[in-house]
Amino acid sequence: MIRSVFFSASAAVLLSACASNSGNMSMTPPAPVAEAIRVPAGNKMAMQTVGSGQLLYECRVKANTQAEHEWVFVGPTAVLKDRSGATVGKYYGPPATWESSDGSKVTATQVATAPGGDGNIPHQLVKANPAMGAGSMMGVTFIQRVATKGGVAPSMPCSSANVGAKQTVGYQADYLFWKAS
Numbered sequence: 001m002i003r004s005v006f007f008s009a010s011a012a013v014l015l016s017a018c019a020s021n022s023g024n025m026s027m028t029p030p031a032p033v034a035e036a037i038r039v040p041a042g043n044k045m046a047m048q049t050v051g052s053g054q055l056l057y058e059c060r061v062k063a064n065t066q067a068e069h070e071w072v073f074v075g076p077t078a079v080l081k082d083r084s085g086a087t088v089g090k091y092y093g094p095p096a097t098w099e100s101s102d103g104s105k106v107t108a109t110q111v112a113t114a115p116g117g118d119g120n121i122p123h124q125l126v127k128a129n130p131a132m133g134a135g136s137m138m139g140v141t142f143i144q145r146v147a148t149k150g151g152v153a154p155s156m157p158c159s160s161a162n163v164g165a166k167q168t169v170g171y172q173a174d175y176l177f178w179k180a181s
Contacts, residue, residue: 031147034114037125039142044181047136051091051175053078054168055121055151059158069163071153080175091175096126098143098175104135108143121151121171139179147174 055076062068076096080089089100099105108126116122124145131137151171158165 102135
């Protein structure tokens with residue numbers, strides 16, 4: 001009984017978040033997006049969220065070398081909120097997973113990226129895998145990451161002296177969820 005009340009409340013919050021988004025703003029990207037990350041025709045935006053959190057990087061030996069080093073992206077940890085500021089889910093990984101407060105979730109495969117501007121991680125288009133669990137993530141086909149702020153690899157040196165070191169970097173991005181129309 002408690003579980004069904006919680007599920008109903010979570011679903012109501014998520015639905016009201018989507019309804020408030022469509023009432024307060026058109027369900028279109030906040031700014032034009034690069035051609036590379038445009039969602040294919042036949043999809044309609046279903047939900048907009050703002051993700052904020054940290055990206056984890058690790059200092060590793062660069063692939064196919066033995067002497068060069070680089071900061072490698074390990075995974076995200078972020079909270080997803082609707083435009084009114086209510087928490088509607090989370091984003092974490094690996095693998096990259098977007099999970100709604102109703103328990104449904106999707107993983108995805110990167111399709112394309114586009115520059116996000118100096119000091120910002122790239123904008124991104126990912127193709128969603130079939131959703132796990134019933135809820136708002138059911139039917140999500142694509143997710144766009146746009147309006148990125150921060151999140152680039154650490155500026156501190158990565159060398160043989162600190163291989164294995166991990167650093168978190170703060171970031172924010174808009175995540176736009178699309179479903180087949």
